[in-house]
Amino acid sequence: MQDFDLVVVGAGAAGLFCAGIAGQRGLRVLLSDHAPRLAEKIRISGGGRCNFTNRDVGPANFLSENPAFCRSALARYSSQDFIALVQKHGITFHEKHKGQLFCDDSSERIIQMLLRECELGQVERRQPCTVHELRTAAGGFELETSSGPLRSRRVVVATGGLSIPKIGASDWGLRLAKRFDHAIVEPRPALVPLTFDTQVWAPFAELSGLSLPVAVSVGQGKTRARFLEDLLFTHRGLSGPAMLQISSYWREGQELELDLRPDADLAALLKAAKQSSKRLLGNELAEHLPSRLAQTWLARLAIAPNRPMPECKDKDLQTLAQHLKAWRLLPDGTEGWRKAEVMRGGVDTRELNSQNMESKRVPGLHFIGEVVDVTGWLGGYNFQWAWASAAACARAMEPSGAG
Template identity: 60%
Template sequence: MSKQYDVAVIGAGAAGMMCAAVAGQRGKSVVLLDHATRLAEKIRISGGGRCNFTNINAGPQNFLSENPHFCKSALSRYTPQDFLGLIRKHHIAWHEKHRGQLFCDDSSEQIIQLLRAECIAGDVSWRMPCKIASLRKEGERFVIATDGGDVVARNVVVATGGLSIPKIGATDLGYRIAKQFDLQIVEPRPGLVPLTFDGPSWQPFTPLAGISLEVDVSTGTGKGKGAKRGYFREDLLFTHRGLSGPAILQISSYWTPGTPIMLDLLPEMDVAEELIAAKTTHKKQLGNILAQWMPSRLADGLLVANGFAPDARLPDMADAKLRKLGDAINRWAIVPTGTEGYKKAEVTLGGVDTRELSQQSMMANKVPGLYFIGETVDVTGWLGGYNFQWAWASGYAAGSNVE
């Protein structure tokens, strides 16, 4: 006869371990299952190996969802300060980078060990590696068929993450479980991902790989069904296939295929007005003027892309042409042809529709005892520690409420 647990948590990542620890420390019997051989690989590689474990400014405004109010409850009940309490309890040194991003001074391994220690304090049982063949509900209990035998539990928490970074074991198991129990899914797609470009109009920019600069980036109008208006000031990076860097990763979550993104490459100045004003005092080539404000290779690429001769002189330029160039720099509208996909995406947008879940407990409204947390759910944070905060908050919500 299989031992019956109060709670089986599928997925030993950030959300799963948080949930297991909280439930276990409430006195629930908890078993944690994961198919990986190495614990919490996504935590390990995050933040360049130092884990951007939260953002001190995290709030509902930093998250995307088809149901944007859903995340408010969990985020208000488990805040960045709450997780900092755990960090201090475990004597982990940390520092703040720009825009409220908090990182370990040493290694992301410290966050994994923190979560492991909290699970041990809750007397959590581990099944790892453990491949799951099926999940079924029998009356008031669930039976999870695994390669190590059946696991029986009164409650199941699905914390299997999304589809991003398949090389470390991402799967669609969470979505399959949701569909099995007739729960709606918001179509998953890569989020926080580099954008790709091709075609003749992009050719002048292909030699610019490696160039980086701070830009304003925006997309969407906020009008129409599903339209999401996004705006960020962050660093942009030219790559061999398109654009990346924090600015592009951020805006990718708001971008709709077939629509443009808008870039301001010099957000602190009106380029057209500066050039027109400089005509009377400068005899220089146009490229040399631009190279005072941006990397010279980028200046040359922009001139070629906009039909200017590389040796064009500023005094010879009509004001109308300079305004056209200014628009190309301050209001550059370009349409990505795609993204780098899940292999380069930091998160997965979409997931289990939050309208199927209780915002208080994360339990499926029509399947008592079945919970979904973390990245499996249609709640996606910005770049910069927000997705970890959702993992902690949603894990805490489920762990605090599961019976």
């Protein structure tokens, strides 16, 4: 039976990074994963260019039942720290919308960087390798795996969430946590398109492919969330960054509110046009919204699009503007795990040590990355949580015999 200081289960972003740091600290590390290819979520992220972090990261960019938990790790390993590592490896990158950083070429550069860090730490890697059983034992843990029995002083669970099952998502980490009596915050799809009742959506289904900037909000008071992002119409509902962001906050039965022209007082614009323009209403509205969307809304409100602006009633213009500035709609669900970018929920962080991600129930057992109940916004935040939680975990470990 082989002995290790640390076995990391899961060779995604968090697992690779944790293994590399721990190995370079002098620990004998084994990194295992049940899938034949490692880091598939990195590989497909950002359209194949990996939105690996965001320049501006803070606790406010994350959701959790225990919101303060992420503060320590994020403060001790910042986006600037990861950017420095990327630059050290000669990876060129660029900034897009709202601080999002992407590789100039391929996501594969980030994967190769993480593998190089593991090589520097002499990390042993087994893949595919399934962990059939993990149990506590004197001095740590015993593992029964498809490549044979193992012993380890510590085990890190970095198995990710349930999103995108076709690339190997697994509930192994959640099942393990439950077996060791950890509470689980109910997992649900996040950063996912929202869907609507077929009949309700019928007038808008024909707009599939249309995109525009909007403000979207959900909730009331302190629980209200609001984002200014692009919206994308689909055959089944709404997608695009606006919907992905708000989906993490939305709960079944809640209405969304959409402002289709968030940068303007639409009522004032239409009333001003009534005084100064001889355009038809449909043409005037198309100056402020995509033409197909304008026509759909006029038909929905039974307002004639061919009415000259001077003949429009103020109350009709006011009503039209109110609907477009505060469109209330009730989703009937989401596109589910197959389209979700991440999982919300996971291992309850109230049962983990925020300094090193160690279980308060089982000494030597750690949980990092997406399997933990910390979920970031769209835009590189979830990768930064992977790096930060992995660093907090690995930096707290000492090789056997140290001290």
